[in-house]
Amino acid sequence: MLVVGIFIAAYIPLYSLYIENSRRDETRVSQVILNTALQSFKEIRGRLPCPARYDAVPGEEDYGVEVECFGSTVAPGNCTDGICYEISERTYLVDGAPFTPRVERGMLPFKTLGLREEQAYDAYGGRFSYAVTEILTDKKSYRNNRGGISIVDGSEPHPHSLTEEPASAQFYVFSHGPDQIGAYNRSGFEVVSCNGPMLDNENCYTTSAHKTARYRHTLQSTERAVTVDSSVVVDDPSDVTEINTHFDDFADFSAIGKQPMWEYGEDSQRKPKDSVNLHESIKKKVIVGTDEKIADEDDSLSLLVGGINANVKTRQNGRSEELCNSGSGQDCMPSAVIGADDEDDPRALRCPAGTVATKISGNKFVCKTPSVQGCPEGDLPYGFDNNGLIMCRGESCPTIPVQICDTTVMLPDKAKPNSTKVLTGGASRTQTYTCKGGEWTETSSSGVCDCTAGSVTTGGSCGANMSGQTKITTTTVCPAGTTTETVDNSACKCVESTKYPTEGCPSGYASGWKTYKEVTICVNNVPQTTRTLESNTCTCKPEHYEENMGCPAGYGGSKMKYRDSVCTANGAVWGDWVIKDECTCSNKTETKEEACGTGYNLGKKIYTCKTVCPSDKTQPATTSCELTENSCDCQPTVVPETKTCPSGYTGTYTDQVLKKCDGTSEIQSTTKGTDCKPATMTCTVQKKDFQSFGKVKWSVGDKCTYTGSDNECTKITACTVPLGSQYAIYSCSCQ
Structure with missing residues (x-):
């Protein structure tokens, strides 16, 4: 029994670690699927979906279905009917007028996206949360640059934006992580209340005092979560004086129209970012498997690609023209030779039938016979x-x-x-x-693990056109841990006022604004506000919008779609898309030349390529190439090589080297004996061996110099001093 107990005790932490890693991996995979589904929906519908209700449960009609969100009148800082409403930190021009977008957060609408129910839940049983910029959920107002969500890292006290334009993310999808703070379960209930001093609470805490669409996105933290005492209410989780660095959310977001191929992994030492757009950041090559830049390659980018500890991971299939040695950037081979069908091409990499490639070594496949594995019957x-x-x-x-x-x-x-x-x-x-x-x-x-019965009273705002403060009393009942809230408004006093707020014009108007008159009077201490239009200078202007669609591979010309807006009594109305297809294709035969590659210094390869156009213009043209001439050959050549002189000498010398076709080389001649000069060395006097009569100026420890090589200062001439016709002799060593 003792042995079994010791075994179980040792096994428990390992198994817990395995389960936690499995849950993390499952959640990460789900995020990739959700992000891809949102991008596909946007490409097809021309907009992003609205969120689904947090509190809808299986069996209800709107469970997992997007709500009607565009144009909602719920004020930011409120959560109503399973949807939380926030306001952006960013203001930009829409049709010439300043506009501050709203953001809505709820459950990811898996039914609207055509996903299975289980894909909307993370590995911890909580629903994935989905925040989206409201203006991007209508295809008429959708523009790639109209995102309004702030994504910041975990650096305190001054976190920085993870998007190039601050507060410009289109949407934010995240799991609430292992602690499930702010997550909703399948029953539509919040698993753990989002109220505490943890860093990730900012992703789920929406109140009138915390209504900006600002989300945290940082590396996973090992800092423990701080449990909030029932007598403490955190007014603003973004206040760094109340936060520790606990963060266990898993998140993904989009701040651009097209999703780049690469993204930073969770184990990266870089700050987490949405993605890495390699097309814009590098012009020549990606260096795989090293953290060092290749010498003199200022426009190269070293990335550790793939694997468990990868800094950068690809979202889709990668494509390259060459694979090179990571240490030197040389010894390159065309990527096309991997699995090439041309048996006459000496560079083609293939494995014999029945074997598979395990790695590339010396520009050749290392092939092995795969082993067949299986599970016992019933497993x-x-x-x-x-x-x-x-x-x-x-x-x-x-x-x-x-x-x-x-x-x-x-x-x-x-x-x-x-x-x-x-x-x-x-x-x-x-x-x-x-x-x-x-x-x-x-x-x-x-239920709850810990429960402390009692009441706590806090103050709150009385609301618009009111002075004073409300008293909010929260009472906790044990052992259930349920809370009730009572509000005392007796100190609130109504304030009459007249205001003239302005409002931007609707979409499709080029200039102007609307001015309203708001008059508030008090009736039985209750403010009553009437709002009338004072002036309207909005001017409608038709707009033209077009997008390049691109022709299929092998085609010339262009293909685009466009649409126009027209002014009506109710504002601008966008028309249907019109496709303008001017793509052309013609059957042709052409030749192209290719260098012979490593090991050849004469000749070239000539390919004849035929392009065939399909009858269906939506399909790409096919091009096939055949090797029609191969004059590659090798001839021994003599080339000069500059080398550094050996130790004890200065300068460089030149060898004339014969390069042979079998890869070996042979030195034909050298200038080492004439170009290398002895170096001047500093020697230290160690011991006096002999002293003749007369005055001597050398002492032990003195420095002397000698022009020679190979530590020749041990010779008598190195450290001797003439005294007329006599000499004092010392032994010395060179530094």
């Missing part, structure tokens, strides 16, 4: 271990440790599919686990 594969071997398990669920409040509990071993286990702990905490697909999954939770 199913669920992943690979560190050695690349399949890991198997049965459909029953193995025992695993889970945490409920301050207690670790082992769930039953070999549990049958769909069986459940209900755990209770703390004041009123309940967690339910279900065996599904060979894994224990938490399916529901409720």
Whole structure:
């Protein structure tokens, strides 16, 4: 029993780490799928979807379906009917007038995007949250540069924007992470209230005092979460004096129209960013597998691509023209030779039938025969271990440790599919686990671990056209941990006023604004405001908008779509898209030349390429090339090579080197003996061996110089001093 106990104790932390890593990987994969779905929706519909309600549950008609969000009148800083409303920190011109966009946050609308229900939940059981710039949910007002969401990193006290234009992200998709603070479960309830001094609380805390669309996006933190005492209410989580650096959200966002191929991984030492647009940032090459730039390649970018600890990862298939040695940037080979079908091409890389390539060494494939693996009868594969071997398990669920409040509990071993286990702990905490697909999954939770009964009173604003403060009393009832809130408005006094606010013109108007007169009177201490239009200088101007669609591969000409707006009594109205197709294609035959490559210094290769146009103009033209002439040859040549003189000599010398076709070389002649000059060395007197009669100016420790090589200062002439016809002799060593 003791041995078994020791084994289990050692196994528990390793297994917990494995489960946590699996959940992180599953959540990351889901984010890629969600981001791709949103980009596809935008390309097809010309807009982004609105969020779905947080509080909708399975079986309801609007569960996972986007709400009607554009033009909502709910004031920013409020959460109503499962949707939270915020205001951007950015103002820009729309049709010539200043405009501050609104942002809405709710559940990701998986049904609208055509996704499965489980793809809208992270690996911790919480719904993915989705914040979107409201103006981008209408195709008439959609523009790539009209994003309004602020994305900042975790640097305090002055975080910086992660988008090139601050507050310009189009949308923000995120999981609330392992702590599930601010996340909603399948029952439509908030798992843990979003009220505390953690860094990631800014992603879910929306109040009248915290209504700006500002989201955190930083590296995963090991800082523990700080539990908020029931008697403390954090007024503003963005106040750094109240925050620690705990952050465990997983997020993705878009700040551009097209999604670049590359993005920083979570293990990168760089600050996390939306993406890396390599097309704009480099002009020549991407260097794979090194953190150092190639010498004299100022426009190169070193990136560690792929793998578990990658700094940069690709969202889609990559494409390159050459693969080069990472150390020197030389010894390159065309990417096209990998798996090439041309058997006459000596550079083509292929593996024999029945084998697979495992790596490239010496510009050749290293091929191996793959091993066939499988699972025992009745077991199913669920992943690979560190050695690349399949890991198997049965459909029953193995025992695993889970945490409920301050207690670790082992769930039953070999549990049958769909069986459940209900755990209770703390004041009123309940967690339910279900065996599904060979894994224990938490399916529901409720209650609290710690509960302190009592009341706390805070002050609040009385609202517009009111003076004074309200008294808000929050009472906590134990053991359930439920809270009730009462509001005392007796100190609030109505204030009468007359104001003249201005408003920008609707979309499609080129200039002007609207001025309103707002008169507030008090009736029984209740403000009543009437609003009338005082003046309207809005002027409508028709607009023309066009987008380049591009022709299929192999075509010339151009293809575009455009649409125009017209002025009506109700403002500007956009017309339908009109496609202008001027793409042309013609069958042709042409030749192209190619250098012979490494090992050849004579001749060239000539290919004959034929382009065939399809009957369907929506399909690309096909081009096939055939090697029709190969005059590549090798001839031994003599080339000069400049080298540095050996130790003890200064300068450089030149070897005339014969380069042979078999890759070897041979020195034909050298200028080493004439071009290399002895260096001047500093020597230190160590010991006096002999002294003749007369005055001597050398002492032990003195410095002397000698022009020679190979430590020749041990010769008598190196450290001797003439005394008339006599000499004093010393031994010395050169530095």
